[in-house]
Every structure is written in structure tokens, then in C-alpha cells.
Amino acid sequence: MVNDMFSNLLSGLLPIFTVLFDLSYVLAGLVAMVFSVTSSLLQPLLGRWFDRTQTTWLLEGGLALNCFGMSLVGISPNYVVLLFLVGTAGIGTAAFHPPAFSTVARSSSASRGGSMGVFLSGGNAGFFLGPIVAGLLVSAFGLQGTLLLLPIGMLTALLLLRVRFSERPEPSLTKSTQPPNRRLLGLLATITALRSITIQVGVTFLPLYLVAKGESLLVATGVASIWLGVGVLGQIAGGHLSDRIGRRPVIVFSLFVGAAIFYGFLMTTGLISIILLALSGGVLFASWSVIVTMASEAAPDNVGAVSGFMLGFSIGVGGLAALGFGGTADMLGLQTAFYIFGAFAIGGGMLSLFLPKDTGDVGSVMVVK
Numbered sequence: 001m002v003n004d005m006f007s008n009l010l011s012g013l014l015p016i017f018t019v020l021f022d023l024s025y026v027l028a029g030l031v032a033m034v035f036s037v038t039s040s041l042l043q044p045l046l047g048r049w050f051d052r053t054q055t056t057w058l059l060e061g062g063l064a065l066n067c068f069g070m071s072l073v074g075i076s077p078n079y080v081v082l083l084f085l086v087g088t089a090g091i092g093t094a095a096f097h098p099p100a101f102s103t104v105a106r107s108s109s110a111s112r113g114g115s116m117g118v119f120l121s122g123g124n125a126g127f128f129l130g131p132i133v134a135g136l137l138v139s140a141f142g143l144q145g146t147l148l149l150l151p152i153g154m155l156t157a158l159l160l161l162r163v164r165f166s167e168r169p170e171p172s173l174t175k176s177t178q179p180p181n182r183r184l185l186g187l188l189a190t191i192t193a194l195r196s197i198t199i200q201v202g203v204t205f206l207p208l209y210l211v212a213k214g215e216s217l218l219v220a221t222g223v224a225s226i227w228l229g230v231g232v233l234g235q236i237a238g239g240h241l242s243d244r245i246g247r248r249p250v251i252v253f254s255l256f257v258g259a260a261i262f263y264g265f266l267m268t269t270g271l272i273s274i275i276l277l278a279l280s281g282g283v284l285f286a287s288w289s290v291i292v293t294m295a296s297e298a299a300p301d302n303v304g305a306v307s308g309f310m311l312g313f314s315i316g317v318g319g320l321a322a323l324g325f326g327g328t329a330d331m332l333g334l335q336t337a338f339y340i341f342g343a344f345a346i347g348g349g350m351l352s353l354f355l356p357k358d359t360g361d362v363g364s365v366m367v368v369k
Contacts, residue, residue, distance in 0.1 A: 003093060003125040005128070005130045005133065007089065007093050008129075008131060009130045010031065010035060010134075011130060011204055011206075011221070012130060012134025012135050012138075012224075015220070016217070018142060023079070025160025027079070027331040029324070036320070037320070039090035039093045042095070043309070046094055047097075049098060058098045060095065060158070063157045065091060067150065068092070073089075074137075074138075075146075087128075095121045101292070105233065117175045128229040129227045130225075131222075135185065135218045135220075137149070146254040165276030179263075181298040188295050189245040189313055190346045191291065191352050192313060192314050192317075192348075194345065194348035194351065196313075196321070197345075199318065202326040205337075214341070216259075222312070227277050231276075231285030238250050252352045252353060254284060254290075258286075259280075262277070264276040266342070296368065
């Protein structure tokens, strides 16, 4: 949760940097893209390395580096330094996730979807808190208030280190004779990419969208965080539900219905709009833990590499989408850009119809005859 809180501080701070450095929406999107690309490029490589070496210090080291980069963004003297610090934080989060996912994969296979949902909901809780914390700190102390978070992140990293050394070594995962299902992994990666485009532009630009609608920064970050906060509940519910009814139905429902509700948010105002935004977060985010679980089941001997790839690919594609969204928003406006980019989740829903029907059937992919 702490790691992802630092990762999403940027969402709450981006409206301020846009004004401070006189940025276009494209340049604002580039800030998000730098974080996304640095973490996405390294995450699969670090995941592969972790699978081979079980280098557990990546967990604490990654958290500390992410914390260091994001805590210093508030004192960035210019745009270039801001990009450098954001990139440093991206490297940190790339190191953190592979060992974290591998630990979750050691849980009971009978409830792996639920366990993954709980774990990822912690990340969503951090994402939920990120913009709120950023808004509160800036309102009270100005941009330099982000420095107050540095000791929190470092102490958390030290606590993780102490806990790891005080516990017994974790048992190794039993090797499987099942080869990785590359076709299924490719389909899941494509669904992830399409889903992530809609999700990432929402995470990055919802505060800007609400500020442009006339809300204060504190209100805008708070409302945007509601989207992520309800998404925490969606992660947990989606994971547990997939253990009962299967992975595919949850993913299909999440992407089709979540996108439809998000469009409802764009078409309404006031309290109804906020309620629809919250509901869309709960439904859209429900698919993520299920996708990651399904991918780990498709390659049981390479959980670190596969989870690192899925998350890294998600972040990378989402970051590139943020840049494209910024250019579209510069030309057509923020609301029109949201209408266009919301359709990518629907595309992911269409592809999810070709996933295997049975929960445990990761050895096949449906083919249309």
C-alpha cells in the first residue's frame, strides 16, 4: 500500500506542476509516461532475475527508491529534474513488485484469486490515498510538503527488512511440468493493455478534468480518489468471485459494465456523477487481480517474470496512453478525450470473450470457427 501511495502522489500533484511549469497536456502526460516506461521496461527483467535468484532485498530496496524519488518531486526546480525524479521512482516500483507477487503466489491455490485480490487491493488503497495525501500536504505546506513523506517510506522499508530477517525462509514453489501457455498469456497481455489505457488516463487526468470543471484541487483529488477507493473493494470482490464462478465471467463483466458506467459519469453532473464514477471504479478494477491470477496460473514456474511483465506492460502501455490522451485533450478537450479513451476498455471486454471458460482451464484459448 505504501509503495503504491507514493506511485500515485503524481496524480494529485500534476495539476500544480501543469501550472507551475506552464505545461501543455502533452507535457503533463509525458511526466506520467516517464514513470510508466521506466517501471514497465525493468519490471519483467527484474521479475525474471528474481525467479532465478530469489533476491528478496528487491522488496525493500524498490520501496525505498520509489519513496526517495516521489518525496523529492515537490522541490523540483524545473521540468527536467521533475522527469528525472519521477523516473527514479519508476525504477523503484519496478524492483518492488516481482518479489511481492511471488510471495502472494505461495498462498493456497484454492483461494489464489482471493489472495491476489486482497494484495492488489492494498495497492489500490495506496493509489486511493496518494492524491488525497498530495492534496492535503500541498494545501498545508506547499509543494515542499512532499518531503515530509520521506521518513515514512524509509521507515516502512526498514520495517519490511526487519520482518523478513525475523521470519523463516519461505518455501519454494513446487516446480510444474506444465509449460507456459503463451497464447493465453498473449491474449491476457492484450486485454491488459486495452484495460490499462482507460484506467491509466483516468488515474492521471481525472483530477485535471475536475479542476477544469471548476473544482478546487482538494475536492478534485478527493473525488478522483473515491474512484480508486471503491476500486479497492472491487479488487477484493473480483478476486474472491473468480474463485467461485471462474475468471472469465468476472473479466468480461468488469470491462463491459465498468466502461458503460464510466460513460454515465461523463454524461452527468452533481451527486449522480460522483456515484457513477465510484461504481465504475469498483467494477473496472475488479478484473485486474483476476487477470494477474490467470496469468500466474498459465506460467506457474515463472510467477515473478509473468507478474512483472503483466504489471510492467500495464504501466507502460498506460503511460504511453497518457501521452496520447494529452495530445487528444489539447486538440479536442478533456471530456472528448475521455469519451475516446474509454472505448479501449470495451475493446478489452470483447477480447475477454475468447478466454477459456473454466477457472482451471488455462491450457486453451477459445477459437472462433
